[in-house]
Amino acid sequence: MFKQSKNHLETLKAMLFAPKLEQEDTQAQLLTLKSSLPIPVVWLFGKTQSGKTSIIKALTHQNDIEIGNGFEACTKFSTKYAFPTSQEAFIHFLDTKGIGEIDYNPAEDIAFFEQHAHILMVVVKALDSNLESMLKHLQTITQNKNYPIIVVQTTIHEGYEDITMEHIQPYPFETFANVPNNLSRPLLQQRELFKHNRILVEKFVVVDLTKPQDGYINPNYGLEALWEAIEEVFPYGIRSLMMDNFGDIYASKAHPHIITHAILSSTSELIPLPMASIPIVTSIQAKMLHSIASIYNQKLDVKIITELSAALGGSFVFSLLGRQLVKLIPLYGSAFNALYTGAITYALGRLLCIYFNRTKEGEMLTKSQIRTLFKVEFERGKAFLKPYMQSLTDNTKPKI
Numbered sequence: 451m452f453k454q455s456k457n458h459l460e461t462l463k464a465m466l467f468a469p470k471l472e473q474e475d476t477q478a479q480l481l482t483l484k485s486s487l488p489i490p491v492v493w494l495f496g497k498t499q500s501g502k503t504s505i506i507k508a509l510t511h512q513n514d515i516e517i518g519n520g521f522e523a524c525t526k527f528s529t530k531y532a533f534p535t536s537q538e539a540f541i542h543f544l545d546t547k548g549i550g551e552i553d554y555n556p557a558e559d560i561a562f563f564e565q566h567a568h569i570l571m572v573v574v575k576a577l578d579s580n581l582e583s584m585l586k587h588l589q590t591i592t593q594n595k596n597y598p599i600i601v602v603q604t605t606i607h608e609g610y611e612d613i614t615m616e617h618i619q620p621y622p623f624e625t626f627a628n629v630p631n632n633l634s635r636p637l638l639q640q641r642e643l644f645k646h647n648r649i650l651v652e653k654f655v656v657v658d659l660t661k662p663q664d665g666y667i668n669p670n671y672g673l674e675a676l677w678e679a680i681e682e683v684f685p686y687g688i689r690s691l692m693m694d695n696f697g698d699i700y701a702s703k704a705h706p707h708i709i710t711h712a713i714l715s716s717t718s719e720l721i722p723l724p725m726a727s728i729p730i731v732t733s734i735q736a737k738m739l740h741s742i743a744s745i746y747n748q749k750l751d752v753k754i755i756t757e758l759s760a761a762l763g764g765s766f767v768f769s770l771l772g773r774q775l776v777k778l779i780p781l782y783g784s785a786f787n788a789l790y791t792g793a794i795t796y797a798l799g800r801l802l803c804i805y806f807n808r809t810k811e812g813e814m815l816t817k818s819q820i821r822t823l824f825k826v827e828f829e830r831g832k833a834f835l836k837p838y839m840q841s842l843t844d845n846t847k848p849k850i
């Protein structure tokens with residue numbers, strides 16, 4: 451990246467408008483990169499209808515995932531949901547389905563998931579006291595590997611005395627103060643069951659993830675607490691990577707795609723790849739810009755890229771490093787270099803979103819506005835990617 455940074459945007463421009471330049475070797479590099487990326491995996495473990503899919507929906511802000519849509523089978527009883535898409539994922543959710551079924555045998559799942567899963571999210575309905583067989587399977591699973599475990603207790607409104615009762619505010623399930631006995635009792639009894647079965651749980655979280663037609667003021671009750679637990683137990687910074695409050699629906703839709711490409715470009719600095727005729731980072735950025743344009747339903751024309759590269763070319767991008775430049779030896783393969791590359795990709799993607807958004811309003815961005823925006827997005831990208839890249843490298847240390 452550094453070697454290329456002076457004429458990088460020119461190469462990118464050439465690549466965007468002459469896709470022939472992208473040769474087979476670059477494609478092969480990208481495949482190698484994708485397959486060696488140690489994507490974080492959340493294993494959702496719970497009985498049928500306990501609320502597993504609802505949790506994935508709430509965490510990913512996807513309303514349209516249903517059984518069979520977006521899920522790929524991986525073992526007899528389990529499926530995988532890749533976010534944002536199976537081709538461009540930065541997180542996987544594994545969903546085990548058969549636990550309530552008599553013939554469920556966790557052996558196949560254990561063998562498959564052990565190599566893949568990083569965290570276990572056990573999902574139980576708050577009033578379900580019939581957890582014996584699930585806990586037995588959990589014991590088997592945790593005997594082989596120490597997963598951080600979060601237990602999510604769902605559907606608490608079934609424990610409310612009155613069907614018209616609203617959720618208790620403020621959220622009381624950290625201390626259980628002000629929780630009526632008939633609700634706190636089953637919840638605490640469930641927690642005891644885990645202890646009794648010697649399953650070490652890092653965090654218990656209570657949620658009620660309802661459909662709009664259920665009429666609750668907050669359809670994602672407890673989601674905030676769930677995010678806090680995830681951030682604490684699973685420090686990939688996933689929450690900001692899933693952010694969707696950009697105020698512009700296209701930008702929200704583009705965001706996870708930008709994140710995936712930023713992570714891929716970042717990782718390309720860490721994983722040794724054979725040389726290709728076009729730098730892999732350029733190719734990843736070109737793909738990202740094309741996919742943003744298609745999300746915005748816009749044409750990616752030469753004018754846009756010329757404007758951006760006029761503002762960002764020369765030594766500008768290089769200057770973003772500021773004082774840290776001194777520390778940049780050796781360049782290739784350093785975690786710092788990887789983060790820098792990812793943040794540049796992130797900023798380029800975001801800048802294109804902002805560009806499309808502003809020009810739709812008939813506004814033009816000046817050179818200095820482009821530079822200021824790029825700087826802001828670069829810093830944001832760095833902050834977003836840092837925990838993820840840190841956790842990835844921690845998890846792959848022996849290989850790097």
Ligand SMILES: Nc1nc2c(ncn2[C@@H]2O[C@H](COP(=O)(O)OP(=O)(O)OP(=O)(O)O)[C@@H](O)[C@H]2O)c(=O)[nH]1
Binds near residue numbers: 502658660
């Ligand atoms: N009220 C309430 N309903 C929930 C909650 N979680 C899930 N549900 C509802 O319970 C039903 C089952 O939820 P899913 O998320 O599909 O459960 P699942 O574990 O994925 O189910 P399977 O895929 O069949 O194993 C759906 O109708 C959800 O809307 C919750 O926390 N509160």
Ligand SMILES: [Mg+2]
Binds near residue numbers: 503517
């Ligand atoms: Mg499901």
